[in-house]
Amino acid sequence: MKNSIFICLVFVSGILIGMSSLIPAESIPKELVSSVLYVLIFTVGIEVGANTKVWRVVRTYHWKIALVPFSVIAGTFLGVGFLSVFLSGITLRHALAIGAGFGYYSLSSVIISQLDGEVLGVIALMTNLMREILTLLTAPWAVRVFGKLAPIASGGATSMDVTLPVITKVSGKEYAVISVFSGMILTLLVPILIPILLRG
Amino acid sequence: MLFVTIALLSGIAVGFLLKEKKTLPLIAGRVSTATIFILLFLLGLSIGKNSEVLNNLSTVGVQAAVLAAGGALGSAVFSFFIHKYFFVVETGEK
Numbered sequence: 001m002k003n004s005i006f007i008c009l010v011f012v013s014g015i016l017i018g019m020s021s022l023i024p025a026e027s028i029p030k031e032l033v034s035s036v037l038y039v040l041i042f043t044v045g046i047e048v049g050a051n052t053k054v055w056r057v058v059r060t061y062h063w064k065i066a067l068v069p070f071s072v073i074a075g076t077f078l079g080v081g082f083l084s085v086f087l088s089g090i091t092l093r094h095a096l097a098i099g100a101g102f103g104y105y106s107l108s109s110v111i112i113s114q115l116d117g118e119v120l121g122v123i124a125l126m127t128n129l130m131r132e133i134l135t136l137l138t139a140p141w142a143v144r145v146f147g148k149l150a151p152i153a154s155g156g157a158t159s160m161d162v163t164l165p166v167i168t169k170v171s172g173k174e175y176a177v178i179s180v181f182s183g184m185i186l187t188l189l190v191p192i193l194i195p196i197l198l199r200g
Numbered sequence: 201m202l203f204v205t206i207a208l209l210s211g212i213a214v215g216f217l218l219k220e221k222k223t224l225p226l227i228a229g230r231v232s233t234a235t236i237f238i239l240l241f242l243l244g245l246s247i248g249k250n251s252e253v254l255n256n257l258s259t260v261g262v263q264a265a266v267l268a269a270g271g272a273l274g275s276a277v278f279s280f281f282i283h284k285y286f287f288v289v290e291t292g293e294k
Contacts, residue, residue: 007240014241018248033242036235038207043232045211050219050228064286071278079274080267087263099271106236111204113243118250119260121243126264127271134272146280149287153279154272188212191204 004132004162007106011125030114037110041191044107048184057177068178069185072102072153093197094120100193101128102156102186103135103163111191115198131156135163143170152179157190159183 017023048054058065076099084095098120101108105128113121135142135155142150148171155163160183168176211228218224247253253260 007236010237011240011244014244015248016244018245019254021249023245028242028245033239034203036238036242038203040232040235040239041204041207042211042214043228043235045208045213046215046228047225047232049212049215049217050225051215052219067282067286068279071282072275075273075275075278076271077274078278079270079272082274083266083270087266089259090263090267095267098267102271106240110239110243113246118243118247119253119256122247122253123260123264123267125243126261127267130264130268131272134268138272142276146276147283149279149283150276153275156271156275188208191208195204 004129008129033110034114037114040107040110044187044191048188051180051184053177054181054184057181061178065178065181066185068149068152068182069189071149072156072182072186073189075153076100076102076156090123094123097194097197098124098127100197101131101190102158103128103131104157104187104190105129105132107187107190108194111194112198115195132158132162135159136166139163139166139170148172148175149178152182155179155183157183157186160187 077096080095080099081092084090084092087095090098094116097112097116098108101112101124105125108128109121109125112124131154135151135158138154139151142154146153151163151167151170152159152175155167159167159179160181164176164179164183167179171179215224215228
Protein backbone atom coordinates (compact mmCIF):
# COMPACT_ATOMS: atom_id res chain seq x y z
CA MET A 1 0.00 0.00 0.00
CA LYS A 2 2.88 2.33 0.86
CA ASN A 3 4.29 1.51 -2.55
CA SER A 4 0.97 2.32 -4.24
CA ILE A 5 0.91 5.80 -2.73
CA PHE A 6 4.50 6.38 -3.79
CA ILE A 7 3.72 5.17 -7.33
CA CYS A 8 0.81 7.63 -7.52
CA LEU A 9 3.07 10.45 -6.35
CA VAL A 10 5.63 9.62 -9.05
CA PHE A 11 2.86 9.52 -11.67
CA VAL A 12 1.31 12.81 -10.57
CA SER A 13 4.69 14.55 -10.44
CA GLY A 14 5.24 13.30 -14.00
CA ILE A 15 1.97 14.96 -15.04
CA LEU A 16 2.89 18.22 -13.32
CA ILE A 17 6.36 18.33 -14.88
CA GLY A 18 4.78 17.48 -18.24
CA MET A 19 2.32 20.36 -17.89
CA SER A 20 5.05 22.78 -16.88
CA SER A 21 6.92 21.89 -20.11
CA LEU A 22 10.23 21.66 -18.23
CA ILE A 23 11.00 18.61 -20.36
CA PRO A 24 9.98 18.70 -24.04
CA ALA A 25 7.84 15.71 -25.09
CA GLU A 26 10.05 14.96 -28.08
CA SER A 27 12.97 14.23 -25.76
CA ILE A 28 11.44 10.91 -24.67
CA PRO A 29 12.16 8.31 -27.34
CA LYS A 30 9.45 5.68 -27.72
CA GLU A 31 12.09 2.96 -27.95
CA LEU A 32 13.27 3.83 -24.44
CA VAL A 33 9.78 3.29 -23.04
CA SER A 34 9.35 -0.07 -24.74
CA SER A 35 12.84 -1.25 -23.69
CA VAL A 36 12.11 -0.42 -20.04
CA LEU A 37 8.75 -2.17 -20.43
CA TYR A 38 10.46 -5.37 -21.60
CA VAL A 39 12.79 -5.21 -18.59
CA LEU A 40 9.71 -4.92 -16.36
CA ILE A 41 7.98 -7.90 -17.98
CA PHE A 42 11.20 -9.93 -17.74
CA THR A 43 11.49 -9.24 -13.99
CA VAL A 44 7.81 -10.07 -13.47
CA GLY A 45 8.60 -13.43 -15.12
CA ILE A 46 11.56 -14.00 -12.78
CA GLU A 47 9.45 -13.32 -9.69
CA VAL A 48 6.82 -15.80 -10.85
CA GLY A 49 9.31 -18.47 -11.98
CA ALA A 50 11.23 -18.35 -8.71
CA ASN A 51 8.11 -18.69 -6.56
CA THR A 52 8.20 -22.43 -5.80
CA LYS A 53 5.41 -22.22 -3.23
CA VAL A 54 2.87 -21.55 -5.93
CA TRP A 55 3.87 -24.45 -8.15
CA ARG A 56 3.39 -26.74 -5.15
CA VAL A 57 -0.16 -25.45 -4.66
CA VAL A 58 -1.17 -26.73 -8.09
CA ARG A 59 -0.34 -30.28 -6.98
CA THR A 60 -2.39 -29.91 -3.79
CA TYR A 61 -5.54 -28.51 -5.33
CA HIS A 62 -5.40 -30.15 -8.76
CA TRP A 63 -7.03 -28.52 -11.74
CA LYS A 64 -9.78 -26.97 -9.67
CA ILE A 65 -7.51 -24.15 -8.56
CA ALA A 66 -7.34 -22.99 -12.19
CA LEU A 67 -11.04 -22.21 -11.94
CA VAL A 68 -10.26 -19.24 -9.68
CA PRO A 69 -8.27 -17.17 -12.22
CA PHE A 70 -10.67 -18.43 -14.88
CA SER A 71 -13.62 -17.00 -12.96
CA VAL A 72 -11.77 -13.67 -12.73
CA ILE A 73 -11.16 -13.59 -16.49
CA ALA A 74 -14.73 -14.59 -17.39
CA GLY A 75 -16.32 -12.37 -14.75
CA THR A 76 -14.18 -9.34 -15.60
CA PHE A 77 -14.84 -9.62 -19.33
CA LEU A 78 -18.58 -10.07 -18.81
CA GLY A 79 -18.73 -7.15 -16.37
CA VAL A 80 -16.70 -4.62 -18.36
CA GLY A 81 -18.08 -5.88 -21.69
CA PHE A 82 -21.65 -5.36 -20.54
CA LEU A 83 -20.98 -1.93 -19.04
CA SER A 84 -19.01 -0.71 -22.06
CA VAL A 85 -22.34 -0.56 -23.91
CA PHE A 86 -23.29 2.39 -21.70
CA LEU A 87 -19.98 4.24 -22.09
CA SER A 88 -19.62 6.46 -25.11
CA GLY A 89 -16.19 6.43 -26.68
CA ILE A 90 -15.22 3.05 -25.21
CA THR A 91 -15.48 0.17 -27.64
CA LEU A 92 -15.92 -3.42 -26.48
CA ARG A 93 -12.34 -4.17 -27.49
CA HIS A 94 -11.05 -1.22 -25.44
CA ALA A 95 -13.11 -2.22 -22.42
CA LEU A 96 -11.86 -5.81 -22.56
CA ALA A 97 -8.24 -4.65 -22.87
CA ILE A 98 -8.65 -2.35 -19.86
CA GLY A 99 -10.35 -5.15 -17.93
CA ALA A 100 -7.45 -7.46 -18.81
CA GLY A 101 -5.30 -5.33 -16.52
CA PHE A 102 -7.02 -7.25 -13.67
CA GLY A 103 -6.05 -4.50 -11.21
CA TYR A 104 -2.39 -4.41 -12.25
CA TYR A 105 -2.61 -0.72 -13.07
CA SER A 106 1.06 0.07 -13.61
CA LEU A 107 1.75 -2.64 -16.17
CA SER A 108 -1.61 -2.45 -17.97
CA SER A 109 -1.58 1.34 -18.35
CA VAL A 110 1.93 1.37 -19.77
CA ILE A 111 1.20 -1.43 -22.27
CA ILE A 112 -2.11 0.12 -23.34
CA SER A 113 -0.66 3.62 -23.78
CA GLN A 114 2.11 2.09 -25.89
CA LEU A 115 -0.30 0.17 -28.10
CA ASP A 116 -3.23 2.57 -28.31
CA GLY A 117 -2.40 5.96 -26.83
CA GLU A 118 -2.36 8.00 -23.65
CA VAL A 119 -6.12 8.49 -23.38
CA LEU A 120 -6.87 4.79 -23.10
CA GLY A 121 -3.72 4.37 -20.99
CA VAL A 122 -5.05 6.79 -18.39
CA ILE A 123 -8.45 5.09 -18.31
CA ALA A 124 -6.66 1.77 -17.80
CA LEU A 125 -4.57 3.26 -15.00
CA MET A 126 -7.56 4.70 -13.16
CA THR A 127 -9.80 1.66 -13.73
CA ASN A 128 -7.27 -0.80 -12.41
CA LEU A 129 -6.18 1.42 -9.53
CA MET A 130 -9.85 1.80 -8.54
CA ARG A 131 -10.28 -1.96 -8.77
CA GLU A 132 -7.45 -2.43 -6.30
CA ILE A 133 -8.84 0.16 -3.89
CA LEU A 134 -12.39 -1.20 -4.29
CA THR A 135 -11.16 -4.68 -3.38
CA LEU A 136 -9.38 -3.41 -0.26
CA LEU A 137 -12.45 -1.51 0.89
CA THR A 138 -15.18 -4.04 0.06
CA ALA A 139 -13.41 -7.31 0.99
CA PRO A 140 -15.34 -7.97 4.25
CA TRP A 141 -18.65 -7.28 2.53
CA ALA A 142 -17.74 -9.31 -0.59
CA VAL A 143 -17.00 -12.39 1.54
CA ARG A 144 -20.41 -12.20 3.20
CA VAL A 145 -22.34 -11.74 -0.05
CA PHE A 146 -20.39 -13.79 -2.61
CA GLY A 147 -18.33 -16.22 -0.53
CA LYS A 148 -14.69 -16.60 0.37
CA LEU A 149 -13.30 -16.54 -3.16
CA ALA A 150 -14.92 -13.17 -3.87
CA PRO A 151 -12.15 -10.83 -2.62
CA ILE A 152 -9.57 -12.99 -4.43
CA ALA A 153 -11.62 -12.64 -7.61
CA SER A 154 -12.22 -8.92 -7.31
CA GLY A 155 -8.54 -8.38 -6.45
CA GLY A 156 -7.50 -9.98 -9.76
CA ALA A 157 -3.75 -9.80 -10.28
CA THR A 158 -3.30 -7.86 -7.04
CA SER A 159 -4.41 -10.84 -4.94
CA MET A 160 -0.79 -12.08 -4.91
CA ASP A 161 0.61 -9.00 -3.17
CA VAL A 162 -1.21 -5.74 -2.45
CA THR A 163 -4.61 -7.15 -1.52
CA LEU A 164 -3.28 -10.43 -0.06
CA PRO A 165 -3.19 -9.30 3.61
CA VAL A 166 -6.83 -8.21 3.49
CA ILE A 167 -7.89 -11.38 1.68
CA THR A 168 -6.13 -13.58 4.25
CA LYS A 169 -7.88 -11.67 7.01
CA VAL A 170 -11.42 -11.92 5.65
CA SER A 171 -11.32 -15.30 3.85
CA GLY A 172 -8.92 -17.16 6.14
CA LYS A 173 -5.35 -18.41 5.99
CA GLU A 174 -6.28 -21.48 3.94
CA TYR A 175 -7.22 -19.18 1.07
CA ALA A 176 -3.86 -17.39 0.98
CA VAL A 177 -2.21 -19.90 -1.37
CA ILE A 178 -5.18 -19.86 -3.74
CA SER A 179 -4.99 -16.08 -3.68
CA VAL A 180 -1.29 -16.02 -4.57
CA PHE A 181 -1.79 -18.61 -7.29
CA SER A 182 -4.70 -16.76 -8.90
CA GLY A 183 -2.90 -13.41 -8.73
CA MET A 184 0.19 -14.88 -10.30
CA ILE A 185 -1.61 -16.49 -13.25
CA LEU A 186 -3.47 -13.24 -13.89
CA THR A 187 -0.26 -11.20 -13.60
CA LEU A 188 1.27 -13.39 -16.30
CA LEU A 189 -1.78 -12.99 -18.50
CA VAL A 190 -1.81 -9.16 -18.36
CA PRO A 191 1.05 -8.63 -20.87
CA ILE A 192 -0.26 -11.47 -23.06
CA LEU A 193 -4.00 -10.69 -23.19
CA ILE A 194 -3.83 -6.90 -23.63
CA PRO A 195 -1.89 -6.98 -26.96
CA ILE A 196 -4.13 -9.79 -28.24
CA LEU A 197 -7.29 -7.86 -27.36
CA LEU A 198 -6.09 -4.53 -28.76
CA ARG A 199 -4.50 -5.82 -31.92
CA GLY A 200 -6.00 -9.24 -32.60
CA MET B 201 3.74 -8.72 -28.83
CA LEU B 202 6.44 -11.25 -29.74
CA PHE B 203 8.98 -9.41 -27.60
CA VAL B 204 6.54 -9.32 -24.69
CA THR B 205 6.10 -13.09 -24.82
CA ILE B 206 9.84 -13.69 -25.15
CA ALA B 207 10.60 -11.36 -22.23
CA LEU B 208 7.97 -13.04 -20.06
CA LEU B 209 8.93 -16.63 -20.88
CA SER B 210 12.68 -16.04 -20.54
CA GLY B 211 11.99 -14.34 -17.19
CA ILE B 212 10.04 -17.37 -15.95
CA ALA B 213 12.80 -19.72 -17.19
CA VAL B 214 15.55 -17.69 -15.47
CA GLY B 215 13.51 -17.46 -12.27
CA PHE B 216 12.75 -21.18 -12.28
CA LEU B 217 16.30 -22.30 -13.04
CA LEU B 218 17.83 -20.00 -10.43
CA LYS B 219 15.12 -20.53 -7.80
CA GLU B 220 17.71 -21.71 -5.24
CA LYS B 221 19.29 -18.24 -5.26
CA LYS B 222 17.28 -16.51 -2.55
CA THR B 223 18.44 -13.02 -3.50
CA LEU B 224 17.20 -13.25 -7.10
CA PRO B 225 13.49 -12.57 -6.43
CA LEU B 226 14.51 -9.68 -4.18
CA ILE B 227 16.65 -8.13 -6.90
CA ALA B 228 13.95 -8.77 -9.51
CA GLY B 229 11.38 -7.14 -7.22
CA ARG B 230 13.57 -4.05 -6.78
CA VAL B 231 14.21 -3.78 -10.52
CA SER B 232 10.51 -4.15 -11.36
CA THR B 233 9.59 -1.47 -8.80
CA ALA B 234 12.21 0.86 -10.29
CA THR B 235 11.02 0.24 -13.86
CA ILE B 236 7.41 0.83 -12.80
CA PHE B 237 8.44 4.19 -11.34
CA ILE B 238 10.26 5.16 -14.55
CA LEU B 239 7.40 4.05 -16.81
CA LEU B 240 4.67 5.74 -14.82
CA PHE B 241 6.72 8.92 -14.57
CA LEU B 242 7.13 8.90 -18.36
CA LEU B 243 3.42 8.15 -18.81
CA GLY B 244 2.60 11.06 -16.50
CA LEU B 245 4.95 13.27 -18.48
CA SER B 246 3.21 12.54 -21.78
CA ILE B 247 -0.21 12.93 -20.17
CA GLY B 248 0.83 16.33 -18.80
CA LYS B 249 1.43 17.40 -22.39
CA ASN B 250 -1.77 15.85 -23.69
CA SER B 251 -4.59 18.38 -23.44
CA GLU B 252 -7.12 15.80 -24.69
CA VAL B 253 -6.62 13.80 -21.50
CA LEU B 254 -6.38 16.79 -19.16
CA ASN B 255 -9.57 18.40 -20.47
CA ASN B 256 -11.55 15.18 -20.11
CA LEU B 257 -10.31 14.07 -16.74
CA SER B 258 -13.76 13.91 -15.14
CA THR B 259 -15.22 11.87 -18.03
CA VAL B 260 -12.23 9.56 -17.86
CA GLY B 261 -12.74 9.20 -14.10
CA VAL B 262 -16.39 8.21 -14.48
CA GLN B 263 -15.58 5.71 -17.24
CA ALA B 264 -12.84 4.21 -15.09
CA ALA B 265 -15.11 3.93 -12.05
CA VAL B 266 -17.78 2.14 -14.10
CA LEU B 267 -15.29 -0.30 -15.61
CA ALA B 268 -13.62 -0.94 -12.23
CA ALA B 269 -16.96 -1.75 -10.63
CA GLY B 270 -17.92 -3.98 -13.57
CA GLY B 271 -14.68 -5.95 -13.44
CA ALA B 272 -14.67 -6.42 -9.68
CA LEU B 273 -18.36 -7.25 -9.39
CA GLY B 274 -18.41 -9.56 -12.41
CA SER B 275 -15.46 -11.49 -11.00
CA ALA B 276 -17.02 -11.74 -7.54
CA VAL B 277 -20.30 -13.09 -8.98
CA PHE B 278 -18.47 -15.67 -11.08
CA SER B 279 -16.35 -16.76 -8.12
CA PHE B 280 -19.55 -17.29 -6.11
CA PHE B 281 -20.63 -20.06 -8.48
CA ILE B 282 -17.14 -21.55 -8.70
CA HIS B 283 -16.96 -21.64 -4.90
CA LYS B 284 -20.41 -23.10 -4.55
CA TYR B 285 -20.11 -25.90 -7.08
CA PHE B 286 -16.44 -26.82 -7.28
CA PHE B 287 -14.59 -25.88 -4.15
CA VAL B 288 -13.81 -27.99 -1.16
CA VAL B 289 -11.28 -26.30 1.10
CA GLU B 290 -9.51 -28.13 3.95
CA THR B 291 -12.17 -27.23 6.49
CA GLY B 292 -14.43 -29.84 4.90
CA GLU B 293 -17.06 -27.43 3.67
CA LYS B 294 -18.39 -28.01 0.22
